[in-house]
Amino acid sequence: xxxxxxxxxxxxxxxxxxxxxxxxxxxxxxxxxxxxxxxxxxxxxxxxxxxxxxxxxxxxxxxxxxxxxxxxxxxxxxxxxxxxxxxxxxxxxxxxxxxxxxxxxxxxxxxxxxxxxxxxxxxxxxxxxxxxxxxxxxxxxxxxxxxxxxxxxxxxxxxxxxxxxxxxxxxxxxxxxxxxxxxxxxxxxxxxxxxxxxxxxxxxxxxxxxxxxxxxxxxxxxxxxxxxxxxxxxxxxxxxxxxxxxxxxxxxxxxxxxxxxxxxxxxxxxxxxxxxxxxxxxxxxxxxxxxxxxxxxxxxxxxxxxxxxxxxxxxxxxxxxxxx
Amino acid sequence: xxxxxxxxxxxxxxxxxxxxxxxxxxxxxxxxxxxxxxxxxxxxxxxxxxxxxxxxxxxxxxxxxxxxxxxxxxxxxxxxxxxxxxxxxxxxxxxxxxxxxxxxxxxxxxxxxxxxxxxxxxxxxxxxxxxxxxxxxxxxxxxxxxxxxxxxxxxxxxxxxxxxxxxxxxxxxxxxxxxxxxxxxxxx
Numbered sequence: 001x002x003x004x005x006x007x008x009x010x011x012x013x014x015x016x017x018x019x020x021x022x023x024x025x026x027x028x029x030x031x032x033x034x035x036x037x038x039x040x041x042x043x044x045x046x047x048x049x050x051x052x053x054x055x056x057x058x059x060x061x062x063x064x065x066x067x068x069x070x071x072x073x074x075x076x077x078x079x080x081x082x083x084x085x086x087x088x089x090x091x092x093x094x095x096x097x098x099x100x101x102x103x104x105x106x107x108x109x110x111x112x113x114x115x116x117x118x119x120x121x122x123x124x125x126x127x128x129x130x131x132x133x134x135x136x137x138x139x140x141x142x143x144x145x146x147x148x149x150x151x152x153x154x155x156x157x158x159x160x161x162x163x164x165x166x167x168x169x170x171x172x173x174x175x176x177x178x179x180x181x182x183x184x185x186x187x188x189x190x191x192x193x194x195x196x197x198x199x200x201x202x203x204x205x206x207x208x209x210x211x212x213x214x215x216x217x218x219x220x221x222x223x224x225x226x227x228x229x230x231x232x233x234x235x236x237x238x239x240x241x242x243x244x245x246x247x248x249x250x251x252x253x254x255x256x257x258x259x260x261x262x263x264x265x266x267x268x269x270x271x272x273x274x275x276x277x278x279x280x281x282x283x284x285x286x287x288x289x290x291x292x293x294x295x296x297x298x299x300x301x302x303x304x305x306x307x308x309x310x311x312x313x314x315x316x317x318x319x320x321x322x323x324x
Numbered sequence: 325x326x327x328x329x330x331x332x333x334x335x336x337x338x339x340x341x342x343x344x345x346x347x348x349x350x351x352x353x354x355x356x357x358x359x360x361x362x363x364x365x366x367x368x369x370x371x372x373x374x375x376x377x378x379x380x381x382x383x384x385x386x387x388x389x390x391x392x393x394x395x396x397x398x399x400x401x402x403x404x405x406x407x408x409x410x411x412x413x414x415x416x417x418x419x420x421x422x423x424x425x426x427x428x429x430x431x432x433x434x435x436x437x438x439x440x441x442x443x444x445x446x447x448x449x450x451x452x453x454x455x456x457x458x459x460x461x462x463x464x465x466x467x468x469x470x471x472x473x474x475x476x477x478x479x480x481x482x483x484x485x486x487x488x489x490x491x492x493x494x495x496x497x498x499x500x501x502x503x504x505x506x507x508x509x510x511x512x
Contacts, residue, residue, distance in 0.1 A: 189438055196401055245405065
């Protein structure tokens with residue numbers, strides 16, 4: 001009788017211990033912990049008021065490459081630079097031309113006459129309409145990292161993030177004409193502030209040369225000689241401005257002169273009016289990878305925005321809602 | 325017939341024992357040599373796998389943690405608006421306590437030249453919470469990152485942080501290359 005009581009007690013104890021273990025395991029107490037008391041919440045900067053989003057993604061073009069780098073739109077087609085090749089495709093994704101390049105292209109500029117200017121890390125090459133190389137321009141130095149090129153009035157402007165200056169080349173013969181460093185007046189110490197290789201130049205439909213000064217979060221307009229004409233800047237953590245060390249990373253223009261901007265890390269694409277105010281959001285951060293790379297952007301004469309998503313390796317096409 | 329008689333049961337046992345002894349001595353010697361020549365291993369964080377979950381600050385057996393923030397200066401933009409130093413929406417780009425992201429003020433901001441600032445970690449104050457690492461990764465170049473400091477780490481047999489790390493970012497690395505420091509040119 002005494003032994004029976006002991007057995008019942010031990011059995012009850014075993015059941016109780018098993019119940020505690022099961023309850024503890026199923027509650028996940030060990031994994032729950034106290035949460036992260038040091039959490040930095042940036043979710044509020046990722047969310048965008050849906051009323052601000054005036055564009056919708058209408059299609060994607062998946063690319064067969066490892067490292068997409070650059071996109072441009074001209075002559076009714078898209079020009080893509082990736083890995084070590086140049087490709088031209090129709091806006092709906094059909095391949096027109098694909099040529100090998102000697103190295104990975106950094107950026108490109110297709111001109112209306114069919115020539116394609118391709119910038120590598122520290123030099124520029126000119127390709128004919130069929131992709132045949134026709135010229136190789138002067139090497140800009142070991143420190144150079146060309147991140148953007150644009151052509152205006154027979155001058156090719158090459159943004160050099162490595163040396164924080166814009167080089168000017170003659171399109172006719174490829175001769176280096178000089179540099180400018182974006183300094184606002186004589187004696188100014190501070191010119192282009194480029195903390196990372198994101199430094200863009202573009203020409204709008206009025207023929208104005210604009211450069212992004214990414215460390216200052218500003219847009220600066222220059223004459224052909226490199227004299228500053230005007231600028232606007234907007235440093236802000238909110239969607240209205242630009243944040244981070246160096247944004248925007250890429251710049252393009254809508255036909256009405258509005259700025260289309262692409263930002264890195266907190267990746268987003270926006271449209272700012274020619275006067276600088278935020279007009280609309282094209283793609284909010286939730287459409288891109290966290291801490292992703294800034295998509296290169298191109299705009300068609302119809303105002304269709306093509307974003308080269310470097311993380312997902314695809315061209316993403318955005319049209320204004322109600323435009324079609 | 326004569327030959328078979330000379331290799332009897334006793335001989336078999338003797339030779340078996342000799343062989344066993346030789347094998348045992350060889351195994352012990354091999355283990356000793358292996359132990360003497362094997363490289364040591366230490367725990368370290370892979371900064372490219374780290375998701376800044378904050379567990380390194382609390383789960384280390386040491387207090388404060390042996391995990392500290394380190395700075396890859398060659399990646400840093402020396403920005404005035406530093407996402408690792410300033411809270412998002414800071415009311416000024418300055419050293420005001422209300423603007424600092426670090427809960428222990430372990431980051432020093434030093435003026436270099438307009439508009440560049442250098443950010444230096446004071447290791448004694450750093451608790452390895454990774455708040456600055458997330459800020460730098462979210463808004464900057466990602467030059468701030470966590471590492472296990474081996475002058476502090478007890479090199480536990482089972483690292484208590486590694487056991488809970490949600491991204492398996494903590495792993496054994498050879499003691500000859502104990503740090504996985506970020507550096508070099510990064511993609512935009």
